[in-house]
Amino acid sequence: MINFDFLTEKTIENLVQLIRIDTTNPPGNELPAVIWIRDLLAREGIPAGDMVILESAPGRANLVARLRGDGSQPPLLLSGHVDVVPVEPKFWTHDPFGGEVVDGCVWGRGTADMKGFLSMYMSVFIQARQQGLPLKRDLILAAIADEEAGFEHGSQFLVEQHRDLIAAEYGLTESGGLTAYMGKKRVYPIQVAEKSVCWLRASTFGQPGHGSMPHEDNAVLHLAKALERLRRAGHLPIHLTPTVRRMLDSLAENLGFPLGVVLGLMRSPALAGVLLRMLPVEQRPLFIAWLSNSVSPTVLQAGSKSNVIPSEASVHLDCRLLPGQKPEDVIRELSAVMGRQVKLEPLTTSTGAEFPVDTPLYRLMEKALKQMDGEGITFPLLMPGATDASLYQRAGIKVYGFTPGILPPEISLTKMAHAHDERLPVSFFRSGLPALWQVVSEICCA
Numbered sequence: 001m002i003n004f005d006f007l008t009e010k011t012i013e014n015l016v017q018l019i020r021i022d023t024t025n026p027p028g029n030e031l032p033a034v035i036w037i038r039d040l041l042a043r044e045g046i047p048a049g050d051m052v053i054l055e056s057a058p059g060r061a062n063l064v065a066r067l068r069g070d071g072s073q074p075p076l077l078l079s080g081h082v083d084v085v086p087v088e089p090k091f092w093t094h095d096p097f098g099g100e101v102v103d104g105c106v107w108g109r110g111t112a113d114m115k116g117f118l119s120m121y122m123s124v125f126i127q128a129r130q131q132g133l134p135l136k137r138d139l140i141l142a143a144i145a146d147e148e149a150g151f152e153h154g155s156q157f158l159v160e161q162h163r164d165l166i167a168a169e170y171g172l173t174e175s176g177g178l179t180a181y182m183g184k185k186r187v188y189p190i191q192v193a194e195k196s197v198c199w200l201r202a203s204t205f206g207q208p209g210h211g212s213m214p215h216e217d218n219a220v221l222h223l224a225k226a227l228e229r230l231r232r233a234g235h236l237p238i239h240l241t242p243t244v245r246r247m248l249d250s251l252a253e254n255l256g257f258p259l260g261v262v263l264g265l266m267r268s269p270a271l272a273g274v275l276l277r278m279l280p281v282e283q284r285p286l287f288i289a290w291l292s293n294s295v296s297p298t299v300l301q302a303g304s305k306s307n308v309i310p311s312e313a314s315v316h317l318d319c320r321l322l323p324g325q326k327p328e329d330v331i332r333e334l335s336a337v338m339g340r341q342v343k344l345e346p347l348t349t350s351t352g353a354e355f356p357v358d359t360p361l362y363r364l365m366e367k368a369l370k371q372m373d374g375e376g377i378t379f380p381l382l383m384p385g386a387t388d389a390s391l392y393q394r395a396g397i398k399v400y401g402f403t404p405g406i407l408p409p410e411i412s413l414t415k416m417a418h419a420h421d422e423r424l425p426v427s428f429f430r431s432g433l434p435a436l437w438q439v440v441s442e443i444c445c446a
């Protein structure tokens with residue numbers, strides 16, 4: 001039997017130590033954190049020969065540790081990034097790198113993204129060793145670099161250069177299985193899909209000239225009109241991906257009137273456009289992200305001198321594509337809205353991911369969440385942003401976001417990740433560790 005109170009204490013202790021090691025990315029400098037984790041695992045009995053630290057660049061380090069199973073099933077990977085985003089200390093109530101436990105919460109940068117979840121993975125990994133679990137799969141723990149600034153030194157490095165060390169059937173990483181609130185209902189999204197990144201440059205052209213002699217064929221005005229057409233459109237065409245369809249099925253079934261009914265009707269692409277406009281303003285961006293290729297104009301460029309009409313104007317468009325959609329698809333959609341005279345060219349693209357939900361691991365996660373919170377509603381989540389899951393997908397690993405636990409309404413993950421006063425309640429870890437343990441031990445021993 002596992003003493004989950006004790007395990008919670010150990011998890012918090014380890015988290016506090018990790019917060020105190022500054023891994024702000026850039027520059028990252030994950031090496032001291034990774035060494036600290038290796039030494040902890042060594043103290044807890046993990047043989048030195050089953051751990052390796054891999055540096056992708058000076059100071060940019062990844063730890064891969066392994067518990068050996070009997071080899072009858074392929075491995076399970078638990079992956080957590082140790083880097084964190086920068087802080088503005090003047091906005092914090094407590095030292096962002098102090099690791100203080102105040103008012104029942106652990107405070108500090110990385111608590112919710114994702115040193116807190118990595119600490120849970122570490123605890124479960126150590127327990128699996130100490131309980132002598134009869135593993136059918138190898139259980140791999142990866143503490144990795146560079147999730148917050150492009151993946152290059154972390155998951156990308158591991159997938160491209162050390163694939164054999166992380167090869168697995170399944171992976172768990174951030175984030176899913178944490179409480180979110182829809183009205184008064186508690187919901188538990190499990191991340192199973194991610195949008196891909198497609199940054200474009202949109203350019204317009206016109207006649208150059210002297211600023212004292214305005215004319216109609218002005219590249220800046222053309223660009224302004226194209227952007228206004230984009231604004232008026234509201235969003236690009238609706239596409240219903242398998243993950244989002246499943247999500248709407250679950251919410252329609254469980255949420256009741258009125259939101260459940262509205263979300264049920266959204267399964268018809270013809271109605272979805274109209275219904276999006278009926279959603280509360282604060283919920284609209286998320287649903288637009290789930291149902292369409294999204295686009296945000298970001299960097300504007302035109303002209304170099306106040307009295308010269310430029311011949312060219314451009315804007316960067318941060319587009320996020322649904323699983324299955326390609327850059328040429330969003331270019332076609334944008335061209336239809338912004339006008340054919342706008343030149344659209346890709347700057348950066350990445351691959352997204354969509355993993356199946358009809359797997360034993362997914363069903364185990366659903367079961368564990370039901371036991372954690374009998375009234376909670378579980379559904380598969382399409383993440384609008386990108387995490388390490390998209391990179392691991394290249395290695396053929398089915399990756400789910402699963403870092404379970406119960407959160408109160410005022411501490412949602414979306415309010416905490418990358419925010420001032422990032423923190424998680426101790427009660428979150430106490431509620432989530434049994435669920436994580438159940439899933440990991442069952443999938444590894446079944």
Ligand SMILES: [Zn+2]
Pocket residue numbers: 081113114147174
């Ligand atoms: Zn993260």
